[in-house]
Amino acid sequence: MTETKNWQAQTRMVHEGQNRSAHGETAEALYLTSGYVYDSAEQAEARFKEEEDGYIYSRFGNPTVRAFEERMMALEGAQDARATATGMAAVTACMMSQLQTGDHIVAARALFGSCRYVVETLMPRFGVACTLVDGRDLEAWQAALRPETKLLFLETPSNPVLEIIDVQAVADIAHNHGARLIVDNVFATPILQKPMALGADITIYSATKHIDGQGRCLGGIILGDGDYIKNELANFIRQTGPSLAPFNAWVMLKALETLHMRVDRHCDNAEKLAEMLVAHDKIERVYYPGHKSHPQYDLAQKQMTRGSNLIAFDMKGGKTAAFKLANRLEIAHISNNLGDAKTLITHPATTTHAKLSDAAKAELAIRDGTLRLSVGLEDSADLLNDFEHALAELG
Ligand SMILES: Cc1ncc(COP(=O)(O)O)c(C=O)c1O
Structure with a gap:
C-alpha cells in the first residue's frame, strides 16, 4: 500500500492502494487469479x-480487489471495507452478516426496488421483521423502533423522486437505541456526501453507477468500522462468496482516478438542465436537490456538497407526454441505469418501480408523468438543446 501522507482526496484517488509488483508498472497491476501458490506446505498451513x-x-x-477497497476507504474515511460483485450483493451481505431470526429492521420506504425486496420480502422469510417508514419523518423512525431493532436502513437522495433524509438525525435515533445505521449512498456518490462523517455506521455503494461511471462493470462495496468488517462481514463473504471479480475491481480502481472530475461535470450539467426544466411550461414539477425549488433544499445543502446528477420531473400530460419526450430525445437514451457518462432517462412507473402497487407508487410520488433523468458528461449546450427541441415537438 502506498504511503499517502497528508495528501488531498483527489491525489489519494490517483495513488491510494497501489501495490507495485517487481516490474514497476505505472498503472495498477491486474491480478487476474483465483488462487495463490505457497513456497512450502508450512507456509500454506501458516496462512490458513x-x-x-x-x-x-x-x-x-485478491490484491487488485484490495487496492480498490483501500482507495474507497481513503475516499470515505472508513477503517475497512469489502467489495462485492454487485450493489445488491453488498446490501444483502451487509444485512445477512449481522442479523438473525428475531431481529427487526426499520427502513425508509423510498428505496431502490431490489433493496425494498430484500428488507420487505426476503428478510422476513428468515424471521427478520421489517417496518417501512417515511424516511423524512423523524418521529416515524423513532416510533417504529422495537427492543429487537438492530438496523436502520436508508438511501438519500432516494430513488426515484430524490427525497432527502437527515442522516445525522437518523444516526442519533439508531445509536440512542443501540442499533446501527446503514446508508446506501449511491445517488449522492462518495464525492458529494459522507454518511459516516454524518454518523452512519456503514456505507454501501453500487459501484456499478458513478464509481465505474461508464456503464461497463457491476460491482459493490461495504465500508465501515474495522470490528464490523473484520469480525462479522469478512467471514460471511469468505463463506458465502458474493465477491468482486479482480477484473471488475481493476476497472473500478482506475475509474476512481477520475471520479472527482466526473461528478463535478455531472453536477454542472444537471444544475443547468434542472434550471431549464423548472422554468418549462410543459413540466409540472421538478425534483432536484441542488435547486431551491426542492422541498428539502436546506437539508440537502447541509449534508451534500452539490445536488448530484439525478433529476426527476413530472410531465404535464401524464404517461403519454412522458413517453413522447423519452422517445424524442436524441442524446438522452432510455435506460434504467444511472451514473453513466451517457445521459439516461427512465419512466419509473413502468420500469424500475413497475412492481410496486398503485398505493405504494402514490406514497413515493411516482406518477404516470414522472421521468427520472441521470445527467451525463456530454456538452451542456447540446443537452439543453436536446431537451428544448424534444419538449417543443410535444405540441
Ligand atoms: C440506490 C441503489 N442501491 C442499490 C442498487 C443495486 O446495485 P447493483 O445494480 O449494482 O446491484 C441500485 C441499482 O440501481 C441503486 O440504484
Missing part, C-alpha cells in the same frame, strides 16, 4: 492458521 499475512483464495482476498 492466520499466523502469516498473505492471500489464500480470491473469494476472500
Whole structure:
C-alpha cells in the first residue's frame, strides 16, 4: 500500500492502494487469479492458521480487489471495507452478516426496488421483521423502533423522486437505541456526501453507477468500522462468496482516478438542465436537490456538497407526454441505469418501480408523468438543446 501522507482526496484517488509488483508498472497491476501458490506446505498451513499475512483464495482476498477497497476507504474515511460483485450483493451481505431470526429492521420506504425486496420480502422469510417508514419523518423512525431493532436502513437522495433524509438525525435515533445505521449512498456518490462523517455506521455503494461511471462493470462495496468488517462481514463473504471479480475491481480502481472530475461535470450539467426544466411550461414539477425549488433544499445543502446528477420531473400530460419526450430525445437514451457518462432517462412507473402497487407508487410520488433523468458528461449546450427541441415537438 502506498504511503499517502497528508495528501488531498483527489491525489489519494490517483495513488491510494497501489501495490507495485517487481516490474514497476505505472498503472495498477491486474491480478487476474483465483488462487495463490505457497513456497512450502508450512507456509500454506501458516496462512490458513492466520499466523502469516498473505492471500489464500480470491473469494476472500485478491490484491487488485484490495487496492480498490483501500482507495474507497481513503475516499470515505472508513477503517475497512469489502467489495462485492454487485450493489445488491453488498446490501444483502451487509444485512445477512449481522442479523438473525428475531431481529427487526426499520427502513425508509423510498428505496431502490431490489433493496425494498430484500428488507420487505426476503428478510422476513428468515424471521427478520421489517417496518417501512417515511424516511423524512423523524418521529416515524423513532416510533417504529422495537427492543429487537438492530438496523436502520436508508438511501438519500432516494430513488426515484430524490427525497432527502437527515442522516445525522437518523444516526442519533439508531445509536440512542443501540442499533446501527446503514446508508446506501449511491445517488449522492462518495464525492458529494459522507454518511459516516454524518454518523452512519456503514456505507454501501453500487459501484456499478458513478464509481465505474461508464456503464461497463457491476460491482459493490461495504465500508465501515474495522470490528464490523473484520469480525462479522469478512467471514460471511469468505463463506458465502458474493465477491468482486479482480477484473471488475481493476476497472473500478482506475475509474476512481477520475471520479472527482466526473461528478463535478455531472453536477454542472444537471444544475443547468434542472434550471431549464423548472422554468418549462410543459413540466409540472421538478425534483432536484441542488435547486431551491426542492422541498428539502436546506437539508440537502447541509449534508451534500452539490445536488448530484439525478433529476426527476413530472410531465404535464401524464404517461403519454412522458413517453413522447423519452422517445424524442436524441442524446438522452432510455435506460434504467444511472451514473453513466451517457445521459439516461427512465419512466419509473413502468420500469424500475413497475412492481410496486398503485398505493405504494402514490406514497413515493411516482406518477404516470414522472421521468427520472441521470445527467451525463456530454456538452451542456447540446443537452439543453436536446431537451428544448424534444419538449417543443410535444405540441
Ligand atoms: C440506490 C441503489 N442501491 C442499490 C442498487 C443495486 O446495485 P447493483 O445494480 O449494482 O446491484 C441500485 C441499482 O440501481 C441503486 O440504484
